[in-house]
Amino acid sequence: MTDDPAQTAARPQARAPRGFNDRRARDLLGERRLLAAVTSVYERYGFEPLDTGAFEYADALGKFLPDADRPNEGVFSLQDDDEQWIALRYDLTAPLARFAAQNWETLPKPFRRYAAGPVWRNEKPGPGRFREFVQCDADTVGSARPEADAEIIAMAVEGLAAAGLPGDAYVIKINNRKLLNGVLAAAGVRDEGQKLAVLRAVDKLDRLGSEGVRLLLGEGRLDESGAFTKGAGLAPAAADSVVAFTEAGGGVRSQVLDRLSQVIGGSEEGEAGLQELAAIDRALGGLGVAEAAATFDPSVVRGLEYYTGPVFEAELLMQTLDEKGDAMRFGSIGGGGRYDDLVARFTGQQTPATGFSFGVSRLSAALRAAGRDGAADARGPVVIINFDAARMGDYFAMAGELRAAGIPTEVYLGTSGMRPQMKYADRRLSPAAVIVGEDEFQAGTVTIKDLDLGRQLSAGVTDNAAWREQRPGQLNVPRGQLVAEIRRILGAAS
Template sequence: MSDMPAAPRPEARAPRGFSDRRGDGALAEQRIVQTLARVYERWGFEPLETGAFEYADALGKFLPDADRPNEGVFALQDDDDQWMALRYDLTAPLARFVAQHRETLPRPYRRYAYGPVWRNEKPGPGRYREFWQCDADTVGSDRPEADAEIVAMALEGLAALGLGTGEAVVRIASRKLVNGVLQAAGVEGAAQTLTVLRAIDKLDRLGPEGVTLLLGEGRLDESGDFTRGAGLSTAGVEAVLAFLAVPAEGPRSAVLDALDPIVGATPAGAEGLADLARIDAALKAFGVGAEARFDPAVVRGLEYYTGAVFESELVADTRDDRGRPVRFGSIVGGGRYDGLVARFTGEDVPATGASFGVSRLAAALRAASLDRTAEARGPVVVICFADSDMGAYLEAAAELRGAGIAAEVYLGRAGMKAQMKYADRRGAPAVVILGGDELAAGQVTLKDLDAGRAAATGIADHEAWKAARPGQVTVPRGELVAAVRHILE
């Protein structure tokens, strides 16, 4: 016998920011993707799949968490010394695909895509390192109406997921308006611009006072960490705050009228106002009303946006498993990114799109008690009594599956009581019993588990419950499928 010490057993644990999903959780995300895909196809978008890895230089450096290791991505070096990284969204791979196949693609090119993406960032409520997105993009159209179409389609997607009027609102702005206020505030250079954008993006979380500090010298947070500010002058800070103070309530045209004296005199601001006016007209033609609003505070985190931007949050009370209020942030967002394909080709290719955060949306719907996904139902379970009758059990399950009913034979080695408990944990609607008596008589006994649970709540005495046998019925073997279908219906 070896004297070597046994190797330590690893602790079974999932990495932070990565989650396991089963049953209802997995089905909720599948339902979101399937629902959105149907909406996208109705609007004339075709599917596209790209690989999980892209070369790092093709992905570009557009993530806001640039202070994280690997600048926000998970990267590795290939055997040819080229760096590859897991995609952080589905838009950067689209830009690479369009550049690579531009000679054969229709223009505009309308595609939708879904799948997991990865970001090397700090996890939090509804914020994961691996999560699913479901996107739709139009590449090759510079018309503001293309932006309006994406917004209207996103709202249709939210409605298709069961969100009613007032449960989600899309807020729209334009990077051109932001560029106009930056010009008015005297902002210079990419670094200062990025700092101002990040400050604006934190308005909802920090309020005007926190943003004022970030626009100026900087802000000391509750943990004692200091965030360096943009260093704007007093006049520059006032210009940005006046821009952010424009109310997003009321008609979209009224918001544009309020923004005109603030940014309309700058070239970028005037262009942004003109674009939003056309988006407003297109949204009206689509029948989109107050559920889409103009809000100058929307800037979006990714740096590649060049024009209209938008995002949507749930307008509902969201709480975690302990009942504590929690905020999930944007569940769908997007905008115009006219320079992304040009990184590869040098040719300006306008583009606009929307991205649903599937994992975050599913978590937010659960937290707001708005998940319309039906509870996951397991298969009908055929109880196993004796090895000698296994053929009869397998035939019954096969007959049910042939009729389109999910079914399985219990293939463990436990007794009747444990098998019933197994069926309950699986969420089975019914169990099939083919014991010796049933087989001899050419019959089958069915237990309607839902009916049994419901009846049990009204029967206090255990013996009375056994005598009543709630939810149990015996029928001829030839009526198995019809009887199970009756239970399911």
């Protein structure tokens, strides 16, 4: 008997939309661990949780709104039944600005909140670039003090450490937009479009180097493919001053401040930026943040245009490998800064704010690429092998005892025989399988197979004979010792 061609043609193809990934236990548990670690840091600093929901009115998001009838550039949007456009949030900061403006009179000030959840961007997907991913933010709204920025930076450092990164595996790079504005003011640059072109050129320093940036600051740059990118149009002297500014980093924070004071041109805005960085430096010292963990780097500009002062970016330094085993660089795994004008879009009144966002999905992928994601923790439950349908009540009683002891357990509910059930348990990454046939029921015993041990032995861990003798791969114990024996196996594997 064959399928009806008409029915076959009508079946949808099983496929996921581009940029939207299906994730199983390993990915999900890794992200949950990260979120638990990072949010525990936020709560110790006194930040409260907030969830603003997935949809916002499209005009509240602002940044991605195009001049078109359908506002879906950069965001996923739809028209509600009241004919207003709503869109999935593209980050967690724009919804916070709306919430703060809407509830400002009733909020404690400053308002300190953290948030975590998925965000969506209607952009072209690619390697490591998804349309749906998870972020975790902490923000302070209502404080203009540089110490508020320093506290956010300190939490970012502590959050990365809590996520399992050693101290030499990351760095928070800090800059201040006011410094570059001061350099440009001294060079006579006033046009906002030209300033934005300068920011974009400086943002390419890691990829193009000083000479490549210098070309983009001037007339433009011809790349290897022959494509020409128009530059910012700065005069040679002005371009030199910007490049000198970006190269003023390196060394302890106080040394960088000294060098920056020589290149900002003495402008009022530049001096204000220097004073803010100096205050951040003092606060970071009081917070115990090491020089190597948080550095001043004038080349950091951040991509979003709404930053108004200090900006910071978390860069991953440790080596990571791709799926083929080749070395790869993850780079930025989070960032943030001060955005004093964002709430004013709603209220017309400037409201100081600063925050930091972890790219949870990206950080989780980086930890996995570095072999630090704790993949062993993604193993499945203890599996109780099903020999006899008439004994299902007994099997469920065993499962109930193990679950009551906090041990994830399942009874096999398929119809396969012994060997496929054991294969099933192995595919679930189960730590152990419980085997109870009629002989065991008559004797009042259970047979337990240590699957974790079997995996280690099959992987070549065979050099410790004493350890193997102390941990037999399969054993038969009295029924009353089931929970204790499973606990012993789990403890030996941890």
